Amino acid sequence: MSTSEKRTEQRAVIKFCAMSGMTPTDTWKFLNQKEGVHNCSRTLVFDWHKRFREGQTEITDSARSGRPGNDQRLIQDVKDVIAKDRRKSIDYIPPGFVIELLLTDENKATRVDASREFLRRCDRDGERFLRRIITTDETWVNFYVPESKRESMVWKRPSSPPPQEGENMQAGKESYVVRGDLTNAIRKKRAGCDVENFIFHQDNAPAHRADETLLTIDFLGYERLRHPPYSPDLAPLDFCVFPRLKADLRGRSFDTEDEIKYAVRSAIRSYTPEWYADIYRKWVQRHSKCIEHNGDYFEKA
Template identity: 25%
Template sequence: MDEKKRIRERLLHEFQLGHTAAEAARNIKKALGDNALDESTARRWFTKFRTGDFSTDDGFRSGRPSTFETEPLRAAINENPATSTRKLAEELGSSKDTVWRNMKEMELSYRSGRTVPHDLNEQKRQKRVEICRTLLQRQQTSPFLDQILTCDESWILYDNRASEKQWLAVGQDANATPKQLHPKKQLLSVWWCVHGIVYWELLPLNRTITSEVYCEQLHRVQQQLRRPPYTVWARKGILFQQDGARPHVSAVTRKKIEDLGWDILEHSPYSPDLAPSDYYLFSPLKDFLRGKQFSNEEEICTALKNFFDSKGPEWYRKGIEKLPNLWERCIQCNGNYFYE
């Protein structure tokens, strides 16, 4: 048996012991010397072994193969989906272009993983399903979407510029975007329904919501509901939908909502994907603000008013009327987060 064959047999033994390619390379070099093999060769053979082919014959070349085999590529990707085409090319003894071409033929794409708002355990997922099922059954027997008044908050930055790629001539420097360690911002609170924006306001700079502040806001919302065009609508009864933030669910706030005569619409905890402002209103608002800079609160208020006024009643209605479909999706996904 020649020396290379012996090394390949050792690699197979290391693989069967459950060692990684890097560990195998270190063990073999420790026994046979640093020049026995390099780690990239070990990775290529380990990729082959992962396909179920345990032959150590020299038919598997450490150089670039004349015909590309997709199974070793698939095995390498399954082991590490975050790997790069450069690393795959090194492991498979091929070129980046060949790897890329075969990945496209396999209909693979390189995408970032999604972030989710919370880590949902079984209890939280089940709670989401139960609430969505209750709301869906209620809507089917006695439609109530037209009565929903929904509320949420979002930070509005004074500087909404972001670092973006730019087309530049040779030697030309890209425009720099300074990093903001403590960005200047104000909290937007907004209440809306199928007819449009009922009320919105900005809190003073860097101020956050407390139960007392929230109750004062609710009083101002009630005053707005007593004015046209919401007077007749509010007489049908308000179903108030809000998330479970502490200021929203404190005893003081619950008493205030009771005094206002509003009914609370049950909302699934940890569920921005089921909150109209999160899944519908805030995303286009952020798109509208992207790239803009404001020097004072008045400029922000003007921009917000322009955005809210640019959307007709049918647009706001569409956002609320998405809810039944989203409740169904949540049930179908067993309470897991879902994406449209």
């Protein structure tokens, strides 16, 4: 029996139990009473039991828009550009040329709708709306990232010896979560502020969409700001903060996780309030650009 067939059979049993009046716990015990037959997780049983009790009749997954598709014509166009000049970098390929057509019509419509909603609130509440937003994300920081060729270029005399190439180093990784104890951090930085009045923004990474994450945000009393899928160009940390942070850390070597954390915190604290405020202004401009381009990816705002 294939995985798909087994999943369908499990849901059929869960539906029967739910319609028979059995509780989620009893349904789970019933499914797992004989090892290897209908074994499935408690979370799955409770989720589907709730769906059937609320009126769902289908035992198959709902249709999804899926990831943006690959356009074969576009792929060939990119190959043609590279074939003409194999030294051409991504920076010199026309902006949006590579990824513009990979978004589905549904993806683009969702991006436009989210941008219009964002701008409506900006028009209505102005700076007050932007000041309420807390945006957060995670990124990877390597123990060592070598400088690029361009960054490591230096002026030489004709008689100077050729530059020595450094040894390749395997970069270890540590995950650095920008968001920590958020509520306490806000109270420390903004004494007397109404924490429950803030709006929480993050992208659509799986960890951010997890039920536990969303319930925690709701429990803290934050409003959740809508973010369209496949839109790193509309996430301030992705389009501005992380690129600068990683550029500042490139070429530096760290021996311990504590050294990485100290370097990251020092860099973030060195950026001026005016620089951070300008990011929010660029964020507004990017939402306008998104609408102008009918949801397609666009050039830098």
